[in-house]
Structures are given as structure tokens and as C-alpha cells.
Amino acid sequence: MDKHQAFDGSRRAALAAAGAFALGTALQSWSALAQDGTAKTRIGVIGSGHIGGTIGGLWVKAGHPVLFSSRHPEELKELVTGLGSLAQAGSVADAIGFGDALFIAVPYGALPQIGRDYANVIKGKVLLDACNAVPARDGAIAEEVERDGIGITSAKYLPGARLVRAFNTLSYAIFAREANRPAPRLAVPIAGDDPEAVQMAAILVRDAGFDPVVVGKLADARSFQRGHPGYGQAVTAAELKQKLSL
Numbered sequence: 001m002d003k004h005q006a007f008d009g010s011r012r013a014a015l016a017a018a019g020a021f022a023l024g025t026a027l028q029s030w031s032a033l034a035q036d037g038t039a040k041t042r043i044g045v046i047g048s049g050h051i052g053g054t055i056g057g058l059w060v061k062a063g064h065p066v067l068f069s070s071r072h073p074e075e076l077k078e079l080v081t082g083l084g085s086l087a088q089a090g091s092v093a094d095a096i097g098f099g100d101a102l103f104i105a106v107p108y109g110a111l112p113q114i115g116r117d118y119a120n121v122i123k124g125k126v127l128l129d130a131c132n133a134v135p136a137r138d139g140a141i142a143e144e145v146e147r148d149g150i151g152i153t154s155a156k157y158l159p160g161a162r163l164v165r166a167f168n169t170l171s172y173a174i175f176a177r178e179a180n181r182p183a184p185r186l187a188v189p190i191a192g193d194d195p196e197a198v199q200m201a202a203i204l205v206r207d208a209g210f211d212p213v214v215v216g217k218l219a220d221a222r223s224f225q226r227g228h229p230g231y232g233q234a235v236t237a238a239e240l241k242q243k244l245s246l
Contacts, residue, residue, distance in 0.1 A: 040064050041204065044099025046092055046114070047106035048076055050172035051130050055103060058179050058208040060086045069095035096121045101200060104158075105130040105167070108145070109138035111157040123160030126197045128204065130167040132226050150225040151191055151218030164192035164201040165221040166212075169231050179209030184236040189213045189244070191221040211237040215244060 040063050045056040048068035056066045060083045068076050069092045076089035096102060096118055106114070108131045115122075131154065133145035145153045155163050167175070167188060178186040188210040192198040198214060205212035215223060215230070223244055224230030230244050240246075 041200075042098055042100045043067070043204075044095030044097070044102045045069060046095055046102060046104040047110075048079065048089075049105065051167060051175070052103065052105040053079055054172040054176050055105070055130070055167055055208055056087075057083055058175075059204065060084070062207040062209075064204075064207065065098075067095045067098040092118065093121070096125070099125065101126045101128065101204065102161075103128045103130065103167075107131070107137055108133040109141055111154065112141070115157040115159060119159060122158060125161055126194075126200050127158060127161040127163050128166045128201050129154050129158070129163055130165075132168050134226070145225065146227075149219055149222035151221030155193075155218055162192070162194045162197035163218060164190055164194075164197050165218065165224075166190040166201050166205060169224050170234055174234055175208075175210075178234065181209070184238070185209065185211040187211050187213050187233070187235055187237040187240040189215045189224040189230050189240060191215045191218055191224075193218050213237050213240050213244075213246070215246065 043056065043059055043064050043066045045052045045066060045068045048056065048070050052068065056068055060066050063086070065086045067088050067090050068080060069090050070076060073089045073091055080087040080089045090098070092114070102122065102125050104127060111131060133142040133150060135142040141153070151163070151165050154165070169189060188205045190198060190201050190205060190212050191214070192201065202212040202214065215221065222228060230240065233240055233243060235243070
């Protein structure tokens, strides 16, 4: 290796370290502001059906700017008009570019293609993943999820994203009905490998009107995927922790 190659390698490493430091500092600053109620996060929603539309709508009502996306953004006009000036519609690329945090709620079989198409732009983004693998709809990837766990599988197909599993355990109708109810609030289990991303996700869960329950790492998200003990539990945080032996 010559001096120029060594210098270039050192420079790239320094830039990467500086970028990681800047992102970490920004998240810490955001977290401090969020805890005193002053931070508002730009959120890009990928897949604006029942779950994406419902949870995104709750964030709009909490004061967060949200860009809803789908393959046919013109079909989202009624949704965003009803939510007011903080809501807008666009393409998936628009949502990813817009969001300081992302929320994905699409059929699970679409994840590999999304990961391939947007690998460069989701890298480093906090991404809340609400997708569920349904064998009859999603095919072989559902078998992979059951074998390896949904957190590990999602991370495989969405490489580089700061992934947190969230909002996958209940129907949109329950989320819509139970949001911001009097204490004790409805529990939403979450799991992720990146502590700062998990912290951001927990605050966004609270802003949507629920109590976050941190279950553990992405590998632990298996405990609340379809067919497992934490799935379908419309319970309080204390009750969910008991069910999952946390």
C-alpha cells in the first residue's frame, strides 16, 4: 500500500467516524428535547395502508410532520387532506428522503425488493418495522422468519437501517381505538440492537399514545412475532412484561 492509499483509507475512516459521531450527537440532542416535549420528528411512512395510515396519523396528531408513501401516492390524497398541513404524500423515495425516522408497514414479501432498491438511502436511518410474515401471502420468506426470527430476518433484508421492531402485534382498529387512553395505556413491545434507535422508537411509541415495552435485541423480537406469546396481546405494560417474563 502506498502513502496515497493509506491516506485515503485513513481519511475515509475519519469521515465515517465523524459521521457516526454527528449522528449520535444529533440523536442525543433529539432525545433530550423529546423528553421535555419540544422535539418534533420528520417521519417517512413506507406503506400507508391500515397500519401505516393509522400510526402515521397518530404521529401527525401529536405534532410530527409525516410523509405518507405508497406505490400510488395519488391515492393518499384523502388521507393527508384529512390530517391537515403536517401530512403529505409522495413516493417511497420521497418518504425515505423526508424522514429523520422511518416506519415501514408493507406485506413482508416486499422487504427484499425494498431493501435492494433503497439500500443506500435507508442506511443509518432509524426504521420502525411493523411488517408481519403471513405464509399464505408471503410464501417462502415466512418460513425463513419462523426459522430465524423476524427481527433477524428483517435486518437481513433491510441492511444498514437502524431497525426496531414495533407496532406489529395488533390490528389497526385496536391501535386507533386504544391510542391515548387513560392510564394504564396499551402496551407496544419493541426490540432492536441499536440503543439510541430503540430510545427514539420508544419516544415515538409514547407520542402515538401507547406504552413501549423494550423486550430486548432483534433476536428477541421472535417473542412477539405472529404465533408467539407476545403477539395479539391488548394488555398493559405490566401485563405484557409478565406474559413475556421480562
